[in-house]
Amino acid sequence: MNTFKPAPPKVYRWAILFCVSLAMFGNYYVYDSLWPIVDLLREDPGFSYAQIGMLSTAYNIAALLVLLVGGYAIDRFGTQKALLVFALICLGAAVLTVATSRYEVILAGRFLLGVGAEPLIVAATTVLAKWFKGKELSFAFGINLSISRLGSASADWSTSFASPLYTNWQDPLWLASAVAGISVTAAMLYWILEKRAQQQYQVGEVVSANDDKIDFKSLYKFPLAYWYIVALCVVFYATVFPFRSFAIDYFQQAHGITRETAGLLSSLLPVAAIILTPLFGLLVDRVGRRGLFMAAGAIVMLPLFVAVTYLPAGPDVYLWIPFIGSAMVPLTLFIVIFLLGAVFSLIPAVMWPSVAYLVDARRLGSAYALMTLCQQVGWAVVPLIIGRLNDVFDAGPTYPQGYAPGMWFYTLLAAIGVYFAFKLWHHDRDNARLASSPHTGA
Numbered sequence: 001m002n003t004f005k006p007a008p009p010k011v012y013r014w015a016i017l018f019c020v021s022l023a024m025f026g027n028y029y030v031y032d033s034l035w036p037i038v039d040l041l042r043e044d045p046g047f048s049y050a051q052i053g054m055l056s057t058a059y060n061i062a063a064l065l066v067l068l069v070g071g072y073a074i075d076r077f078g079t080q081k082a083l084l085v086f087a088l089i090c091l092g093a094a095v096l097t098v099a100t101s102r103y104e105v106i107l108a109g110r111f112l113l114g115v116g117a118e119p120l121i122v123a124a125t126t127v128l129a130k131w132f133k134g135k136e137l138s139f140a141f142g143i144n145l146s147i148s149r150l151g152s153a154s155a156d157w158s159t160s161f162a163s164p165l166y167t168n169w170q171d172p173l174w175l176a177s178a179v180a181g182i183s184v185t186a187a188m189l190y191w192i193l194e195k196r197a198q199q200q201y202q203v204g205e206v207v208s209a210n211d212d213k214i215d216f217k218s219l220y221k222f223p224l225a226y227w228y229i230v231a232l233c234v235v236f237y238a239t240v241f242p243f244r245s246f247a248i249d250y251f252q253q254a255h256g257i258t259r260e261t262a263g264l265l266s267s268l269l270p271v272a273a274i275i276l277t278p279l280f281g282l283l284v285d286r287v288g289r290r291g292l293f294m295a296a297g298a299i300v301m302l303p304l305f306v307a308v309t310y311l312p313a314g315p316d317v318y319l320w321i322p323f324i325g326s327a328m329v330p331l332t333l334f335i336v337i338f339l340l341g342a343v344f345s346l347i348p349a350v351m352w353p354s355v356a357y358l359v360d361a362r363r364l365g366s367a368y369a370l371m372t373l374c375q376q377v378g379w380a381v382v383p384l385i386i387g388r389l390n391d392v393f394d395a396g397p398t399y400p401q402g403y404a405p406g407m408w409f410y411t412l413l414a415a416i417g418v419y420f421a422f423k424l425w426h427h428d429r430d431n432a433r434l435a436s437s438p439h440t441g442a
């Protein structure tokens with residue numbers, strides 16, 4: 001019997017990409033839905049900044065635990081079941097987070113989110129590898145990340161398009177639960193679509209999740225440059241993600257702007273990333289010099305937290321986000337957040353692909369899994385420190401200077417980032433693996 005099946009038509013690939021990206025959109029939205037209600041959580045249930053920091057950390061602790069078992073569940077159950085189960089866990093987590101005002105229950109909700117969200121990202125990546133390997137894989141990853149960041153931006157924009165919900169802390173999170181429902185629907189659609197495709201066409205092999213397990217015995221074999229990238233990854237995400245967590249509340253309390261305006265301003269970060277990440281990716285693919293680009297990004301980030309704290313606000317400028325809204329925002333805040341958005345585009349666009357130039361292809365999954373694991377550790381610790389600093393220094397609208405120690409802590413992290421970026425750049429000038437460009441063959 002002839003079992004030959006043709007390759008699926010292109011439209012299937014893009015439909016799969018759309019479904020998986022929609023699932024990621026919901027995932028990023030739910031994660032970021034907590035940050036616009038920080039002030040409400042402090043007012044009504046009366047949580048401290050340290051407690052809010054712990055809500056962020058709970059996600060990372062859960063993520064650390066599930067990342068340790070790597071892609072086992074995806075391997076065992078396949079991407080169709082895995083994506084749906086993880087999306088359902090995210091939905092359950094979103095509902096648990098909003099169900100009661102008890103701190104422990106909210107904490108459990110954020111922990112459960114970590115259990116579902118990070119493996120969902122791994123499952124989504126596995127699906128893309130399955131459908132796009134040997135085709136437009138990098139481009140598909142870029143689109144997927146941009147749509148994910150749109151989820152983050154939408155959570156910030158909800159302060160405008162869903163402003164009536166922000167009279168209490170729970171309604172915005174019910175909206176987030178509904179968005180988590182979109183992820184579940186997208187996962188179901190993906191399942192149906194891929195099942196149909198498998199009946200008629202030859203669909204790519206699942207990239208073995210074993211590749212994503214960390215082989216602790218061979219860690220010492222990774223080159224030094226890889227470890228510099230891991231160090232940069234840790235401090236970079238430990239700075240940017242926690243800053244984003246507290247940003248809307250910080251803009252409201254320290255700079256006296258409304259939640260809507262603060263949401264629009266904070267969304268500049270993911271919006272810049274949506275536009276600039278693929279462009280930086282294209283540029284670096286052309287010219288190489290990855291070490292130099294990462295060092296440049298780290299240098300640009302260094303003064304931003306001090307600038308936002310001490311520079312005069314400057315005149316108000318008009319910020320307009322199509323279909324969402326507009327607001328007048330202080331020029332200094334606008335420039336700082338835009339520059340941070342540019343760095344948030346440049347460093348990830350260069351850093352993640354750089355690993356592929358340094359590590360043997362057979363150990364790439366292991367290298368990425370280890371990098372993500374280290375990322376979670378830094379990202380887990382910093383919100384606790386920032387929350388504690390804000391509490392100890394009495395940060396709030398009556399004492400905005402109380403936010404300064406937190407900003408200095410971000411600056412310290414950024415300085416460590418500059419150190420590792422320069423070590424990487426210098427090291428690579430001798431080895432030149434990151435300097436190469438596929439177009440020049442250099």
Ligand SMILES: C[C@H](NC(=O)[C@@H](N)CCCCN)C(=O)O
Nearest residue numbers: 027028031032121237348372375
């Ligand atoms: C590509 C990178 N993704 C991650 O770092 C994920 N491990 C966690 C993302 C969670 C965001 N809510 C990125 O987003 O830059």
